[in-house]
Amino acid sequence: MEKKLSLLSDWIIESSSLVIFSGAGMSTESGLPDFRSSKGLWKNTDPRKLASVEALNNNTKNFYDFYKMRINALNEVKPHEGHFILAEWENKNIVKHIITQNVDGFHKRAGSKFVSELHGSLGICRCNECAVEYPSDKLIEKDFPTCEKCSGKLRPGVVLFGEMLPADALEKADFESANSDLFIVIGSSLEVSPANYFPVQAKKSGAKLVIVNLESTHLDHIADMVIPGKTKEVLKELDNQISLRTTKE
Ligand code: NAD
Ligand code: ZN
Numbered sequence: 001m002e003k004k005l006s007l008l009s010d011w012i013i014e015s016s017s018l019v020i021f022s023g024a025g026m027s028t029e030s031g032l033p034d035f036r037s038s039k040g041l042w043k044n045t046d047p048r049k050l051a052s053v054e055a056l057n058n059n060t061k062n063f064y065d066f067y068k069m070r071i072n073a074l075n076e077v078k079p080h081e082g083h084f085i086l087a088e089w090e091n092k093n094i095v096k097h098i099i100t101q102n103v104d105g106f107h108k109r110a111g112s113k114f115v116s117e118l119h120g121s122l123g124i125c126r127c128n129e130c131a132v133e134y135p136s137d138k139l140i141e142k143d144f145p146t147c148e149k150c151s152g153k154l155r156p157g158v159v160l161f162g163e164m165l166p167a168d169a170l171e172k173a174d175f176e177s178a179n180s181d182l183f184i185v186i187g188s189s190l191e192v193s194p195a196n197y198f199p200v201q202a203k204k205s206g207a208k209l210v211i212v213n214l215e216s217t218h219l220d221h222i223a224d225m226v227i228p229g230k231t232k233e234v235l236k237e238l239d240n241q242i243s244l245r246t247t248k249e
Helices: 002-014 053-058 060-075 081-091 106-110 137-141 167-178 197-204 231-248
Strands: 018-022 095-100 115-117 120-127 133-135 154-158 182-186 208-212 225-227
Touching: 002 208, 002 225, 002 231, 018 197, 053 060, 060 120, 060 137, 060 154, 081 095, 081 106, 081 231, 095 167, 106 115, 115 167, 133 137, 137 154, 167 197, 182 197, 182 231, 197 208
Parallel strands: 018 095, 018 182, 095 115, 182 208, 208 225
Antiparallel strands: 120 133, 120 154
């Protein structure tokens, strides 16, 4: 592990277009469960079934309860050191772009600016009819929250299963993946498509691909390096090594 992190620090220092791709495993150390661990915790229902257009229309009470639980949970946690390290790396021109599947908004809260939120954000909600946006507090105020303008149903500002991903975030992520020379996946099972296409895109375009994840993924075989470690520890160690080397020079 030490040798790998030392080599990866070299790759990061040498890189001129480092792209980070983060998933739910980026935020578990902030106390937010990933889908894997939250399975079974939610009334024995797969959260993927609740995070859907189908549930918004036909299982509305459970849909709202699920999102109220997630918005409330988000109000009680905060980004961890790993998120702040990535934001600092952006400031130091070490990281060029972050592509995230996370809807917790933690990268932006920690100060990263160049972030493509592929699945939207829980920080806002909007009217399902007229698309007017509100802060997410509005979604947790009532049992069945509605739009002030048109009385349409409110819904979280995230992409639900069965919906298209936001075109602007997709385009940006596509561009940054194709132009990266080092692409690091952090805390993603890489099971969700089309998001999991970006690591493949980066690799095809000539980037080195690194996967940092507690469990193995189906893209491990095309990766140049696989680190079976914890997000926060790995980022802290990399940050130490990078600081040591860049101050020596
Ligand atoms: P996932 O739950 O499918 O996979 C997370 C991966 O992270 C797992 O393989 C797990 O082993 C690994 N992991 C957990 N803790 C880790 C840690 N501390 N260090 C390193 N690895 C760790 O998550 P995904 O690939 O992001 O896809 C799931 C979907 O879930 C996405 O669509 C995402 O929008 C949504 N989601 C988001 C959040 C969030 O915003 N924080 C939370 C849950 C689910
Ligand atoms: Zn409306």
